[in-house]
Amino acid sequence: MKILLFGKNGQVGWELQRSLAPLGELIALSSSSEEFCGDLTDFAGIQQTLRLISPDIIVNAAAYTAVDKAESEPERAYTLNAQAPAVLAQEAKRLNAWLIHYSTDYVFNGHSSQPYLETDDCDPLSVYGKSKLEGEKNILTSGCSHLIFRTSWVYAAHGNNFIKTILRLAQQRDKLTIVDDQVGSPTGAELIADITAHALRMVKQKPEVSGLYHLTAGGSTSWYGFAKFILENAERMNYQLKIQPAALQPIPSSDFPLPAKRPFNSRLNTEKLTKTFGLILPSWQTGTARTLTELLSE
């Protein structure tokens, strides 16, 4: 089995390099790869790469993920998040290959009080969310076999994320205010990569699993709850903090204006995933604690 991975240096891409390696021949590309074009803004180059390699499975971990910057750079966000997946899907269809892709909780408006189902209506509030939703639709309508995993609040030891931002700010600032009215599930890139590999072991025997799945860690919290958990663990691990966990200040989103609007409710219902693939999803605290150990014991 030949697997072609795009976006190998991102949070999820990095972990996929590890989790997909035992499944077959893995070719992992970044935007600056030299032997094959891995730049998803170069559609002709990507098409050529796919035709030369002719993979059985295409995994797309590359994306435009700068949520606020996307508001002023919509063309680039749409190129990477909507049009590039369409090119990958067309080629997957042609090659009879599977396309594995990732999407986001930000496709929802967050007005619901329940965790969102795959069948719930989408209504993204931001350019990032809109561009990701268009990417999903382009894959669905292409007719290729696919797995689209919608995940949320991704962190990892490798890459940039909320955990690293909070650890840095807690060493620099005297005061830290964190929004407490947006809730979701912080999800480790390790978990996403491991579940991707698990699912890929099944697709050959069960092609009917093709579809869209919500994939997050278990449980939920607010960004404030996430930050507090990070600092409590960091303190226990003797990480020098200028701000103690109890000094973090919960605030409403309205007190933290940003260019992009975020959903208040980002919780995703993951039953379709756990039932289809026979999985149990560990709590967000388990993965976060593990990543903190990895980061702070270096």
Ligand SMILES: NC(=O)C1=CN([C@@H]2O[C@H](COP(=O)(O)OP(=O)(O)OC[C@H]3O[C@@H](n4cnc5c(N)ncnc54)[C@H](OP(=O)(O)O)[C@@H]3O)[C@@H](O)[C@H]2O)C=CC1
């Ligand atoms: N981060 C999050 O909180 C969440 C992410 N997701 C989704 O999960 C997926 C993985 O996200 P995550 O790992 O966090 O993303 P990262 O931001 O960590 O990585 C994105 C990767 O995309 C690559 N990339 C950017 N531009 C290009 C390009 N022109 N050609 C090829 N690659 C490019 C970057 O590589 P390079 O540096 O080489 O340009 C980078 O490695 C994405 O689909 C994202 O939308 C979903 C929910 C939450």
Ligand SMILES: Cc1cn([C@H]2C[C@H](O)[C@@H](COP(=O)(O)OP(=O)(O)O[C@H]3O[C@@H](C)C(=O)[C@@H](O)[C@H]3O)O2)c(=O)[nH]c1=O
């Ligand atoms: C740094 C910081 C952030 N915040 C708030 C702002 C925002 O509402 C929330 C999270 O901030 P961030 O900018 O880190 O997160 P954001 O970029 O919105 O994260 C999103 O990324 C994309 C790619 C996704 O797909 C989503 O699932 C989600 O993970 O925390 C504070 O309240 N205080 C702070 O000091």
Ligand SMILES: [Mg+2]
């Ligand atoms: Mg961000």
